[in-house]
Amino acid sequence: MLVIVCPYCGKRPEIEFSYGGQAHIARPAQPAELDDQAWAQFLYMRDNTKGLYAERWRHSHGCGRFFNALRDTTTDHFAATYKTGEPRPDAPPIATPVTP
Amino acid sequence: MSLQRFSALSLIRRAFGRHESWQPQWRKAQPKAAYDAVIVGGGGHGLGAAYYLAREHGLTNIAVLEKGWIGGGNTGRNTTIIRSNYLFNESAALYDHSVKLWESLSQTLNYNVMFSPRGVMMLAHTVHDIQVFKRHVHANRCNGVDNEWLEPEEAKAFCPPLNIGQDIRYPVMGAALQRRGGTARHDAVAWGYARAADALGVDIIENCEVTAIRRDAAGALESLETSRGPIRTRKVGVSAAGHTSVVMAMAGVRVPLESYPLQALVSEPVKPAFPCVVMSNTIHAYISQSDKGELVIGAGTDAYTSYTQRGALHINTHTLDAICELFPNFRRMRMLRNWGGIVDVTPDRSPIIAKTPVPGLYVNCGWGTGGFKATPGAAHVFAWTIARDEPHPINAPFTIERFRDGYLIDEAAAAAVAH
Numbered sequence: 001m002l003v004i005v006c007p008y009c010g011k012r013p014e015i016e017f018s019y020g021g022q023a024h025i026a027r028p029a030q031p032a033e034l035d036d037q038a039w040a041q042f043l044y045m046r047d048n049t050k051g052l053y054a055e056r057w058r059h060s061h062g063c064g065r066f067f068n069a070l071r072d073t074t075t076d077h078f079a080a081t082y083k084t085g086e087p088r089p090d091a092p093p094i095a096t097p098v099t100p
Numbered sequence: 101m102s103l104q105r106f107s108a109l110s111l112i113r114r115a116f117g118r119h120e121s122w123q124p125q126w127r128k129a130q131p132k133a134a135y136d137a138v139i140v141g142g143g144g145h146g147l148g149a150a151y152y153l154a155r156e157h158g159l160t161n162i163a164v165l166e167k168g169w170i171g172g173g174n175t176g177r178n179t180t181i182i183r184s185n186y187l188f189n190e191s192a193a194l195y196d197h198s199v200k201l202w203e204s205l206s207q208t209l210n211y212n213v214m215f216s217p218r219g220v221m222m223l224a225h226t227v228h229d230i231q232v233f234k235r236h237v238h239a240n241r242c243n244g245v246d247n248e249w250l251e252p253e254e255a256k257a258f259c260p261p262l263n264i265g266q267d268i269r270y271p272v273m274g275a276a277l278q279r280r281g282g283t284a285r286h287d288a289v290a291w292g293y294a295r296a297a298d299a300l301g302v303d304i305i306e307n308c309e310v311t312a313i314r315r316d317a318a319g320a321l322e323s324l325e326t327s328r329g330p331i332r333t334r335k336v337g338v339s340a341a342g343h344t345s346v347v348m349a350m351a352g353v354r355v356p357l358e359s360y361p362l363q364a365l366v367s368e369p370v371k372p373a374f375p376c377v378v379m380s381n382t383i384h385a386y387i388s389q390s391d392k393g394e395l396v397i398g399a400g401t402d403a404y405t406s407y408t409q410r411g412a413l414h415i416n417t418h419t420l421d422a423i424c425e426l427f428p429n430f431r432r433m434r435m436l437r438n439w440g441g442i443v444d445v446t447p448d449r450s451p452i453i454a455k456t457p458v459p460g461l462y463v464n465c466g467w468g469t470g471g472f473k474a475t476p477g478a479a480h481v482f483a484w485t486i487a488r489d490e491p492h493p494i495n496a497p498f499t500i501e502r503f504r505d506g507y508l509i510d511e512a513a514a515a516a517v518a519h
């Protein structure tokens with residue numbers, strides 16, 4: 001199970017959280033002006049990156065707030081978590097995994 | 101390479117030679133400089149597509165590129181359930197096409213894929229389940245797909261280990277049974293297709309990872325860069341499961357996929373104790389018994405996208421909670437192994453088998469948590485699509501453009517769970 005650092009509550013087990021998919025996808029300001037192609041891109045197309053991925057999580061069984069995280073999808077190690085509205089951090093050094 | 105046919109007679113004959121005269125079942129092919137078509141991904145779907153391209157469309161100067169070993173991805177990681185009781189007409193046609201091919205696959209390939217139509221029973225635990233399953237039963241029958249409703253006592257008669265007592269958290273309120281459904285030996289499917297394709301001249305190239313896709317000035321497909329050198333080809337079929345997004349990105353094509361770890365586990369082997377396949381979507385239990393004796397148990401997907409081929413233990417324990425309630429006689433079974441596979445999930449939980457915006461590039465993906473059952477059918481229509489540059493009527497609705505045009509095949513909403 002992942003250990004996730006909520007920016008508001010600190011370190012908590014994964015089962016307290018729900019996943020929100022790719023982060024930084026802004027709803028179009030003028031949806032009526034979008035053509036079908038652009039609308040499909042917004043609704044359905046995701047980067048599905050193999051590597052460092054910016055994604056949304058919600059601390060649903062804690063503070064209930066959404067936040068963003070940078071996670072390496074090849075290792076599942078979190079590089080950073082940050083509050084919604086803050087810009088994606090420049091690829092920070094990935095913390096060495098702690099093995100017991 | 102001529103095929104050494106398997107039969108009782110050939111087995112006896114070679115027994116006299118101490119079984120030392122068997123040939124390898126396929127060659128260790130070296131990549132050539134150019135092919136008429138290349139399949140990326142050596143799982144059941146990719147190998148099957150190569151086989152049908154060679155057998156039904158006469159394309160024999162083709163190759164299957166596999167970055168690891170054949171059948172080492174999701175083909176070797178799934179729980180081998182085969183069924184076609186999907187709600188919508190498009191899905192029923194596609195999955196039932198597959199079931200029909202499964203029924204004769206051992207004879208077609210001269211390879212025992214151990215297809216066992218032992219029946220797939222899906223349990224209902226709520227009033228909503230009952231309504232949804234009965235709707236499925238009627239829709240399936242309209243489409244010529246067998247499916248029948250069972251009361252709890254009938255379900256118990258079909259699967260004696262089932263607990264239909266009222267004293268559990270989610271009592272069994274009935275079940276939908278597809279008798280033509282069942283299981284098959286997953287490795288044998290990959291090996292059987294590989295052997296049959298190889299005999300038709302297909303090069304099966306393992307340890308060969310595609311690193312780039314090159315396009316010509318007009319944007320059409322021109323060549324592949326691989327870890328074993330460049331390969332010129334005008335047609336490429338991508339059948340790369342969880343890594344489809346990665347491969348398609350090399351050609352600049354975005355696909356509506358997210359890759360999740362899906363977990364499964366097996367118990368220690370025991371005597372035959374479980375006669376069929378039982379699925380409970382509502383409380384997330386998928387169980388059958390392999391011919392080797394292990395209980396084969398499907399767990400759920402992890403919550404987050406990942407390429408790690410492993411997941412968290414709480415996903416497995418959640419499934420085992422449900423198994424122990426439904427089948428109390430398994431409470432003291434010990435689990436032997438658990439593992440994960442990376443599945444590519446579409447927003448509507450239906451696959452994509454289609455042409456792409458890049459001429460010469462085709463994709464078979466988005467099978468999510470249920471691609472094994474579709475192996476022969478998907479491979480068959482994918483080969484058609486590649487050979488003729490147009491979809492087979494069965495896979496015509498399964499395009500990428502359906503997400504733009506609003507023609508979703510929303511099995512996700514139909515089942516309300518991963519499937």
